[in-house]
Amino acid sequence: MFSASCHYGLQAMFYIASHSTEEKNISLNEIASDKNIPQHFLSKILQLLVKHKLLISMKGPNGGFRLSRSPENITLIEIVKAIDGLDIFNQCGIGFRECNEDDPCPIHTDYSRIREHVQNLFETKTLEALTEDVLNGDSLVKFTK
Amino acid sequence: MFSASCHYGLQAMFYIASHSTEEKNISLNEIASDKNIPQHFLSKILQLLVKHKLLISMKGPNGGFRLSRSPENITLIEIVKAIDGLDIFNQCGIGFRECNEDDPCPIHTDYSRIREHVQNLFETKTLEALTEDVLNGDSLVKFTK
DNA sequence: TTATATTTAGAGTTTTATATCTAAAAATCT
DNA sequence: AGATTTTTAGATATAAAACTCTAAATATAA
Secondary structure (H helix, E strand, O other): OHHHHHHHHHHHHHHHHHOOOOOEEEHHHHHHHHHOOHHHHHHHHHHHHHHHHEEEEOOOOOOOOEEOOOOHOHHHHHHHHHOOOOOHHHHOOOOOOOOOOOOOOOOOOHHHHHHHHHHHHHHHHHHHHHHHHHHOOOOOOOOOO | OOOOHHHHHHHHHHHHHHOOOOOOOEEEHHHHHHHHOHHHHHHHHEEEHHHHHOOOOOOOOOEEEEOOOOHHEEEEEHHHHOOOOOHHOOOOOOOOOOOOOOOOOOHHHHHHHHHHHHHHHHOOOEEEHHHHHHHHOOOOOOOOO
């Protein structure tokens, strides 16, 4: 569904949301080792997220990354948009470029309903909601990779 | 969601289902030009589908491809399985390898519900059902690419 | 039996995604 | 000011996906 870059970005944002505090930035290295992501590759992705103003970065000792806004104001779709773009939410299930409501491919109706579910999920889920799930024990994120 | 190869495969199977008759095989070239798919690339994909026994091929004049079984017995998931494999239907939405029911990622519950919808769609939709839609005018497949 | 139409197969190319390496820039701390 | 830590950036490398080219194999038909 999403590219590896996008997965890495989502994981990183999620990690930052649940580990940074007023005083503490999260360093590239910390995320990369905890989530088992190639460091320099992740670096590019975080730079993207900074450019898209989802993250703030600070250099030097005690530097690192933090969210640019509070986690209840950041939805997952913004992260996807910054990395993979939003094409996925409009693409035909069997790859027809011209497929749309007026000129539907054979699975258009069913598939677009599903796409809407995905889009809705990513539009409504905030980083806040996700970290809450973890604190409640509803989801565990102790694994790596 | 799926690779370009998989899209091509689905389109080709669908084209064959709706154009072949008792007497008529569908040639590689016919599909490639109608659906605007690189011919030799499509050739590899159809070979895969032959190996997976979804298609039968015949060489020589009047040769070409036809379905190995009647279209009501071929579901879309078999085509996906032959080309991309079934991983997509089990992968975590944010790329965690270890994500599962017992050790869920933060979006596991929502995302796996969606995956089930997709899987269900591809498991239940047959080539027959799709061609019917076209004959009923519910879906138009006059576009290329 | 020869010419023709078609699939099959293998090698090669191009493009894109993923990953690595090295060094510069900026901020902090001593 | 100098040493250190961290992000930023650019160049390079590797791998996978997408695509192309050429020729062999096989079947049909004249």
